[in-house]
Amino acid sequence: MKISKENYEAIAIDYLDGRLDKHNREAFEAFLAMHPEIAEEIELLSGVSLDLKETTKAEVLPKELLFKNATLVEADGGDVLDDICIDIIERAYKKEDAHRIETELLAHNRSKKRLETYRKTLMVPDYSTVFPDKTKLFRQNRLGLFQKSTVRWALLGVAASVMIMLGIHQLSQDEALVSISSPQMVAEANSHKEVKEKASQKGENIAGENKTPSDAPKNSNIAKPVPTDEKRVMPTKKTTNSSHQRPVIKIRTEEPIVLAKASKIEVGLKPAKRQEATLVSVDFVEQDVSKVPVPEDRYSLSKLLALNINKYVFQKDPQSPQAQTISMWDVADLGISGVNKVVGTNMELERKYNEQGEIVKLAFYSKPFSYEKKSSN
Amino acid sequence: MTVNDYNECVKSHADGVYRFILKHVSDDDLAQDIVQESFEKLWIKLDEVSASKAKSYLFTTAYHTMIDSIRKNKRVTSMESIAIIEPSHTRNYTDLGDVLNEGLSRLPEVQRSVVLLRDYEGYSYEEIAQITNLTTSQVKVYIYRGRLALRKFIGHMEAVI
Numbered sequence: 001m002k003i004s005k006e007n008y009e010a011i012a013i014d015y016l017d018g019r020l021d022k023h024n025r026e027a028f029e030a031f032l033a034m035h036p037e038i039a040e041e042i043e044l045l046s047g048v049s050l051d052l053k054e055t056t057k058a059e060v061l062p063k064e065l066l067f068k069n070a071t072l073v074e075a076d077g078g079d080v081l082d083d084i085c086i087d088i089i090e091r092a093y094k095k096e097d098a099h100r101i102e103t104e105l106l107a108h109n110r111s112k113k114r115l116e117t118y119r120k121t122l123m124v125p126d127y128s129t130v131f132p133d134k135t136k137l138f139r140q141n142r143l144g145l146f147q148k149s150t151v152r153w154a155l156l157g158v159a160a161s162v163m164i165m166l167g168i169h170q171l172s173q174d175e176a177l178v179s180i181s182s183p184q185m186v187a188e189a190n191s192h193k194e195v196k197e198k199a200s201q202k203g204e205n206i207a208g209e210n211k212t213p214s215d216a217p218k219n220s221n222i223a224k225p226v227p228t229d230e231k232r233v234m235p236t237k238k239t240t241n242s243s244h245q246r247p248v249i250k251i252r253t254e255e256p257i258v259l260a261k262a263s264k265i266e267v268g269l270k271p272a273k274r275q276e277a278t279l280v281s282v283d284f285v286e287q288d289v290s291k292v293p294v295p296e297d298r299y300s301l302s303k304l305l306a307l308n309i310n311k312y313v314f315q316k317d318p319q320s321p322q323a324q325t326i327s328m329w330d331v332a333d334l335g336i337s338g339v340n341k342v343v344g345t346n347m348e349l350e351r352k353y354n355e356q357g358e359i360v361k362l363a364f365y366s367k368p369f370s371y372e373k374k375s376s377n
Numbered sequence: 378m379t380v381n382d383y384n385e386c387v388k389s390h391a392d393g394v395y396r397f398i399l400k401h402v403s404d405d406d407l408a409q410d411i412v413q414e415s416f417e418k419l420w421i422k423l424d425e426v427s428a429s430k431a432k433s434y435l436f437t438t439a440y441h442t443m444i445d446s447i448r449k450n451k452r453v454t455s456m457e458s459i460a461i462i463e464p465s466h467t468r469n470y471t472d473l474g475d476v477l478n479e480g481l482s483r484l485p486e487v488q489r490s491v492v493l494l495r496d497y498e499g500y501s502y503e504e505i506a507q508i509t510n511l512t513t514s515q516v517k518v519y520i521y522r523g524r525l526a527l528r529k530f531i532g533h534m535e536a537v538i
Contacts, residue, residue, distance in 0.1 A: 086520075120528075122496055124496070
């Protein structure tokens with residue numbers, strides 16, 4: 001057996017207990033001769049062991065504390081003295097026994113030092129460390145669930161739901177419409193029969209379709225064709241030349257909306273039930289629409305929403321290209337997160353994409369039900 | 378458990394749970410999140426948890442939430458590995474508290490947890506076993522190994538200093 005500083009402690013226990021054979025005992029004593037500091041430790045340990053054995057005879061110590069099996073000692077790298085010290089600080093002894101054993105330990109330098117070191121391992125809480133803001137944790141009543149951060153999620157959930165509905169509604173529109181908001185305007189528009197006929201003859205386009213300026217009505221001498229091929233530039237609000245009546249015309253398009261000044265707008269009514277009209281021409285105050293100053297964030301409602309949601313909810317850099325757009329899926333995920341947070345459900349919306357990045361399968365899971373659908377794409 | 382009981386729990390135990398978690402994760406925000414999540418779970422289970430068991434429920438929930446969080450962040454190599462902690466001689470320790478904290482941070486998660494629950498909160502072996510989902514014997518062994526490792530760490534550092 002090769003004795004080293006790493007394994008001598010286990011051998012020392014056998015040495016002190018007289019369990020080593022002659023050969024190993026001589027080897028160990030030679031090792032001690034080479035390491036006087038260890039020899040001193042063994043001498044001290046010898047004293048402790050003897051004292052403890054005497055104490056055991058007095059039936060103060062439980063036997064298992066003295067004779068913990070050797071394998072445990074070796075595996076953990078500790079010894080009997082470790083066991084006893086740990087039991088002392090762990091308050092494993094009866095009070096009177098603990099006092100007597102502690103007195104024994106303190107009587108010898110090595111065991112005293114060991115016990116003191118063990119006492120230092122006792123962790124004392126730092127009471128200056130406290131939870132920073134307990135108001136986050138306090139509750140008033142059950143409605144407290146809907147306070148503060150939770151309420152934000154709830155609002156986001158509601159907002160997301162509304163946006164989903166708006167998005168679906170918007171996508172359901174097959175074509176852009178020009179609608180007239182008042183019955184008076186319908187009557188006025190009806191009186192412009194000539195305009196209406198011209199529009200229908202020329203097959204003039206409604207806003208939002210891609211037509212070139214050359215397709216504009218040639219007989220409209222004051223009107224400028226609608227630059228419908230220019231993205232993000234569409235008139236939305238207009239007053240007529242009528243001196244006594246200034247009705248508002250609402251134009252709903254699939255294109256981004258911009259507010260621009262126009263001095264005249266002509267519309268032709270479709271023979272439809274829903275007061276739909278065809279946009280004939282628009283006379284802009286600024287001839288070059290591109291020069292009309294428009295705040296950047298008002299180019300479109302979708303961009304405005306995308307910027308704000310990405311900035312405040314998804315914490316994206318508003319200058320980054322990713323922050324300029326938001327998909328309905330992002331909004332749907334947001335809504336579901338909000339509902340989960342509020343209601344405590346575990347709903348999931350899962351999409352599977354093909355290599356082209358198209359959604360091929362859609363699945364919705366929740367505790368009460370699940371839904372799966374293959375995409376038409 | 379009533380709403381008042383719950384709010385008393387916040388007053389009495391929020392700091393303790395926070396200190397316990399903070400010793401493990403060393404990340405203020407993460408520790409706060411874990412404490413908040415634990416109290417939210419307690420709030421949801423308000424009708425099921427009695428006031429006398431609330432503290433134990435909180436520590437149990439916080440402990441498991443923390444373990445999940447740590448595992449997600451892949452900071453744990455082995456929950457039951459035997460502590461082999463060696464002092465860093467290149468680092469300056471100003472006092473025993475620093476040495477002890479350093480030694481504690483080098484213990485395996487489970488050993489650190491049982492030692493902290495024992496020393497910080499004074500839990501019995503049985504209570505610690507309940508919180509950490511271990512047996513009482515395992516708790517004793519982990520505490521033994523944890524203290525042994527800490528003692529050796531401190532001993533080394535004292536010799537160096």
